[in-house]
Amino acid sequence: MSEICSCCPRHCGIDRNNTTGFCGVPQLPKVAKAFLHMWEEPCISGTNGSGTVFFSGCNLKCVFCQNYEISQEGYGKVITVSRLQEIFLDLIKKGAHNINLVNPSHYTKAIKEAILPLKQQGRINVPIVYNTNGYDSPENLQDMKGITDVYLPDFKYLSEKTAVKYAAAPDYPQVCRNAIIEMHKQVGSAVLDSSGIIQKGLIIRHLILPGHVKESIGILNWISENLPGDVYVSLMSQYTPYYNAKNFSEINRPITRNEYQRAVNHLYKLGLEEGYVQERESSDTQYIPDFNQDGV
Numbered sequence: 001m002s003e004i005c006s007c008c009p010r011h012c013g014i015d016r017n018n019t020t021g022f023c024g025v026p027q028l029p030k031v032a033k034a035f036l037h038m039w040e041e042p043c044i045s046g047t048n049g050s051g052t053v054f055f056s057g058c059n060l061k062c063v064f065c066q067n068y069e070i071s072q073e074g075y076g077k078v079i080t081v082s083r084l085q086e087i088f089l090d091l092i093k094k095g096a097h098n099i100n101l102v103n104p105s106h107y108t109k110a111i112k113e114a115i116l117p118l119k120q121q122g123r124i125n126v127p128i129v130y131n132t133n134g135y136d137s138p139e140n141l142q143d144m145k146g147i148t149d150v151y152l153p154d155f156k157y158l159s160e161k162t163a164v165k166y167a168a169a170p171d172y173p174q175v176c177r178n179a180i181i182e183m184h185k186q187v188g189s190a191v192l193d194s195s196g197i198i199q200k201g202l203i204i205r206h207l208i209l210p211g212h213v214k215e216s217i218g219i220l221n222w223i224s225e226n227l228p229g230d231v232y233v234s235l236m237s238q239y240t241p242y243y244n245a246k247n248f249s250e251i252n253r254p255i256t257r258n259e260y261q262r263a264v265n266h267l268y269k270l271g272l273e274e275g276y277v278q279e280r281e282s283s284d285t286q287y288i289p290d291f292n293q294d295g296v
């Protein structure tokens with residue numbers, strides 16, 4: 001593994017074997033939970049569940065993060081690459097439709113080291129889902145080329161101002177746009193099998209933020225203008241003001257019915273009809289896993 005970490009757009013340039021950078025985690029993977037997740041999009045969770053591995057640490061650290069215990073407060077267990085392989089194989093044995101890597105951007109080297117030999121040995125027979133906040137460097141995505149079958153990026157912020165305020169990442173909008181274009185180049189549009197389970201392709205997630213519907217509309221416009229009409233979009237309404245959202249009055253509430261409707265109407269107006277629209281009533285804690293190192 002490389003000594004100097006530059007594997008995400010933060011380019012911290014530190015040795016994660018001895019210290020930590022912005023993401024706050026070491027070079028070896030730190031994992032908070034591995035289980036069959038039933039609450040992802042239907043084409044990912046299916047009937048058996050998505051073989052989900054929640055990685056700790058984060059290169060964005062959004063102020064309202066619902067997974068703040070693992071993304072920002074350090075919860076999780078450091079494991080070896082061979083243990084990570086065992087976790088993947090165990091999830092497949094349990095019937096997982098896929099291996100769903102949640103927040104993998106700061107562990108791509110370890111993940112590649114774990115997956116590549118298993119794929120070469122024919123022991124991974126389900127799609128690999130790269131489930132990311134969208135703050136991925138081109139080098140990272142090149143590293144995952146041929147390993148990732150499904151890219152599941154967020155597109156969180158459109159304006160530099162919002163990205164600075166909530167995630168200290170002024171370059172997020174440009175990095176994310178470039179990342180999504182590269183992801184689509186690698187895997188193309190979504191391909192589902194006869195049971196409706198995704199095998200390959202791109203699904204873009206966008207969480208509507210209170211008071212920021214104009215950004216949602218701008219993000220949908222960008223998708224419509226830059227990607228084919230059959231692109232899958234997952235429009236999410238589950239925003240709940242977690243963690244430090246209480247310090248930002250404009251986002252310290254769920255979205256309103258009107259905000260929800262404006263975003264949904266715009267999605268349909270653009271003809272982006274492939275994908276999913278989450279019911280507004282979905283802003284509930286039931287969708288947040290209990291992080292307890294199960295399966296780790």
Ligand code: SF4
Nearest residue numbers: 005008012021023106
């Ligand atoms: S992965 Fe972590 S340490 Fe490496 S550049 Fe990104 S934030 Fe910094």
